[in-house]
Amino acid sequence: xxxxxxxxxxxxxxxxxxxxxxxxxxxxxxxxxxxxxxxxxxxxxxxxxxxxxxxxxxxxxxxxxxxxxxxxxxxxxxxxxxxxxxxxxxxxxxxxxxxxxxxxxxxxxxxxxxxxxxxxxxxxxxxxxxxxxxxxxxxxxxxxxxxxxxxxxxxxxxxxxxxxxxxxxxxxxxxxxxxxxxxxxxxxxxxxxxxxxxxxxxxxxxxxxxxxxxxxxxxxxxxxxxxxxxxxxxxxxxxxxxxxxxxxxxxxxxxxxxxxxxxxxxxxxxxxxxxxxxxxxxxxxxxxxxxxxxxxxxxxxxxxxx
Amino acid sequence: xxxxxxxxxxxxxxxxxxxxxxxxxxxxxxxxxxxxxxxxxxxxxxxxxxxxxxxxxxxxxxxxxxxxxxxxxxxxxxxxxxxxxxxxxxxxxxxxxxxxxxxxxxxxxxxxxxxxxxxxxxxxxxxxxxxxxxxxxxxxxxxxxxxxxxxxxxxxxxxxxxxxxxxxxxxxxxxxxxxxxxxxxxxxxxxxxxxxxxxxxxxxxxxxxxxxxxxxxxxxxxxxxxxxxxxxxxxxxxxxxxxxxxxxxxxxxxxxxxxxxxxxxxxxxxxxxxxxxxxxxxxxxxxxxxxxxxxxxxxxxxxxxxxxxxxxxxxxxxxxxxxxxxxxxxxxxxxxxxxxxxxxxxxxxxxxxxxx
Numbered sequence: 001x002x003x004x005x006x007x008x009x010x011x012x013x014x015x016x017x018x019x020x021x022x023x024x025x026x027x028x029x030x031x032x033x034x035x036x037x038x039x040x041x042x043x044x045x046x047x048x049x050x051x052x053x054x055x056x057x058x059x060x061x062x063x064x065x066x067x068x069x070x071x072x073x074x075x076x077x078x079x080x081x082x083x084x085x086x087x088x089x090x091x092x093x094x095x096x097x098x099x100x101x102x103x104x105x106x107x108x109x110x111x112x113x114x115x116x117x118x119x120x121x122x123x124x125x126x127x128x129x130x131x132x133x134x135x136x137x138x139x140x141x142x143x144x145x146x147x148x149x150x151x152x153x154x155x156x157x158x159x160x161x162x163x164x165x166x167x168x169x170x171x172x173x174x175x176x177x178x179x180x181x182x183x184x185x186x187x188x189x190x191x192x193x194x195x196x197x198x199x200x201x202x203x204x205x206x207x208x209x210x211x212x213x214x215x216x217x218x219x220x221x222x223x224x225x226x227x228x229x230x231x232x233x234x235x236x237x238x239x240x241x242x243x244x245x246x247x248x249x250x251x252x253x254x255x256x257x258x259x260x261x262x263x264x265x266x267x268x269x270x271x272x273x274x275x276x277x278x279x280x281x282x283x284x285x286x287x288x289x290x291x292x293x294x295x296x297x298x299x300x301x302x303x304x305x306x
Numbered sequence: 307x308x309x310x311x312x313x314x315x316x317x318x319x320x321x322x323x324x325x326x327x328x329x330x331x332x333x334x335x336x337x338x339x340x341x342x343x344x345x346x347x348x349x350x351x352x353x354x355x356x357x358x359x360x361x362x363x364x365x366x367x368x369x370x371x372x373x374x375x376x377x378x379x380x381x382x383x384x385x386x387x388x389x390x391x392x393x394x395x396x397x398x399x400x401x402x403x404x405x406x407x408x409x410x411x412x413x414x415x416x417x418x419x420x421x422x423x424x425x426x427x428x429x430x431x432x433x434x435x436x437x438x439x440x441x442x443x444x445x446x447x448x449x450x451x452x453x454x455x456x457x458x459x460x461x462x463x464x465x466x467x468x469x470x471x472x473x474x475x476x477x478x479x480x481x482x483x484x485x486x487x488x489x490x491x492x493x494x495x496x497x498x499x500x501x502x503x504x505x506x507x508x509x510x511x512x513x514x515x516x517x518x519x520x521x522x523x524x525x526x527x528x529x530x531x532x533x534x535x536x537x538x539x540x541x542x543x544x545x546x547x548x549x550x551x552x553x554x555x556x557x558x559x560x561x562x563x564x565x566x567x568x569x570x571x572x573x574x575x576x577x578x579x580x581x582x583x584x585x586x587x588x589x590x591x592x593x594x595x596x597x598x599x600x601x602x603x604x605x606x607x608x609x610x611x612x613x614x615x616x617x618x619x620x621x622x623x624x625x626x627x628x629x630x631x632x633x634x635x636x637x638x639x640x641x642x643x644x645x646x647x648x649x650x651x652x653x654x655x656x657x658x659x660x661x662x
Binding site for chain 2: 014015018019022023026027137138140141142143144145146149150153157239240243244247248251262263266267269274277278281282285286289
């Protein structure tokens with residue numbers, strides 16, 4: 001297992017490296033970053049000075065080596081958006097808010113999708129099953145920002161269930177639900193189909209035949225096997241939330257997290273900050289991927305990691 | 307004797323005919339054995355299936371209507387996408403005391419919502435189709451090369467795919483658009499850049515198994531160039547799965563376009579897409595919800611219809627899925643099910659007859 005994890009870690013480092021290099025290439029090679037940072041009216045002298053300050057006057061290879069050397073020491077340079085603040089520190093300041101949101105959303109998805117999926121799987125073809133499938137499909141076909149806006153509209157304007165600025169925890173609820181919705185849709189369907197497969201298997205029939213209580217058959221026998229595909233997809237959903245959906249949800253709810261920071265950094269062309277954000281997100285993605293494998297092994301002893 | 311595969315074939319007597327006649331006859335026979343019967347039976351089954359699958363049928367009809375509207379927008383839209391001025395702003399829709407001049411009312415800038423819906427679906431569908439084409443072609447070519455060549459080429463190409471798959475594309479897409487500038491062209495490029503990997507992976511998988519077929523070996527032995535083997539002999543195996551995947555990807559891409567537009571890094575004024583409309587209503591969401599709700603629901607319906615269509619396509623073209631579908635429907639055997647299965651058995655028998 002140790003050797004396997006080492007291998008995965010190595011692959012993960014390649015992913016982080018690849019993504020950071022990709023961003024470096026996009027931001028440095030496509031145009032002169034100084035033109036993006038300074039206003040059009042800036043004098044040539046100012047441009048030259050800034051270029052020298054930021055190290056853009058060196059050869060691209062030299063810049064690249066400096067960049068990699070900096071990245072290893074977690075030094076991405078100073079943010080141009082937040083004057084004179086270290087880009088990496090800025091990311092770290094915004095990260096907790098996003099982690100709260102993702103953790104909240106994923107917790108809701110976990111708690112809701114498993115019972116719903118199991119319920120549908122034990123009653124295939126019934127009204128409940130059909131309603132769940134239809135709702136999931138419709139939810140997944142809706143643009144996420146649209147769903148989030150509808151949720152915001154109904155909870156805060158139409159029915160005023162949640163008042164904004166209520167407290168540290170209540171304001172987390174609605175964005176978390178918005179974050180959880182697409183994950184709930186997909187995960188419920190996964191639990192459903194995995195459970196149906198397991199419930200039709202020989203060992204479940206055997207368990208039923210020898211008189212094991214139905215509840216135990218579903219919860220212990222079938223779920224343990226059905227949870228294997230679930231774990232993979234749950235990990236994927238977490239990655240999607242962390243590196244994608246959080247941008248949308250934070251924009252809709254004006255949530256001051258990493259996603260919001262990323263959008264601002266991209267729009268303001270703060271390349272040092274963008275690089276730090278992508279680096280941190282890539283590391284989290286890799287960590288989650290390795291986490292999935294570990295959980296996998298814990299659930300299913302048959303899995304041989306190689 | 308003609309090679310036209312649709313003409314009826316009459317056996318040629320070995321004793322009375324010359325060699326070239328016999329050759330022609332063999333050709334015609336081979337041609338008949340392969341495509342036409344199969345295609346005819348497959349398409350016949352396809353449409354029969356489509357009509358019997360009610361959601362699939364409704365979805366297909368809906369999509370055809372949307373396609374026609376989108377295609378004909380320049381001729382049938384009552385106004386241009388950005389035609390109007392503040393004096394025509396915020397006119398109520400027809401169900402809220404408006405007039406037929408503006409069926410869905412107008413938005414805060416005075417643009418007619420119905421016309422914008424038509425123009426918007428034009429852009430949305432265009433982007434979806436072009437991105438699927440670009441990403442699909444690139445992905446399939448990479449997958450073909452990767453799977454057919456194998457070895458080092460395969461390892462490097464798949465490593466590239468893995469790396470792009472491991473990191474979700476939205477963030478990268480946003481950065482790319484910020485650098486190269488937002489326009490329909492750059493949007494298509496960026497979306498395709500983040501969508502080709504699925505095609506490559508799937509193609510590679512199919513190629514790996516198709517490569518083992520004797521006919522591929524035969525083609526290689528008679529001296530077909532790799533390109534010919536890849537595109538002529540292996541590629542047709544992909545038809546079914548590729549069609550389903552392309553349809554599903556289309557749905558995913560129009561949602562991605564909507565998201566980019568919402569974040570302000572997609573289409574820019576004066577271009578209009580359904581996603582942009584659904585998000586442009588953001589400021590007005592709390593005063594005039596219909597501005598976001600109408601395009602949002604319309605976009606959702608399109609995606610939903612595309613999904614239903616793809617599930618029909620999968621059932622209709624993939625024998626394994628077919629079996630699953632009909633096995634579950636035949637659980638409680640009714641007369642209807644029995645009749646259906648009898649029909650299917652007949653169809654299968656006919657297919658056997660035609661191909662043997």
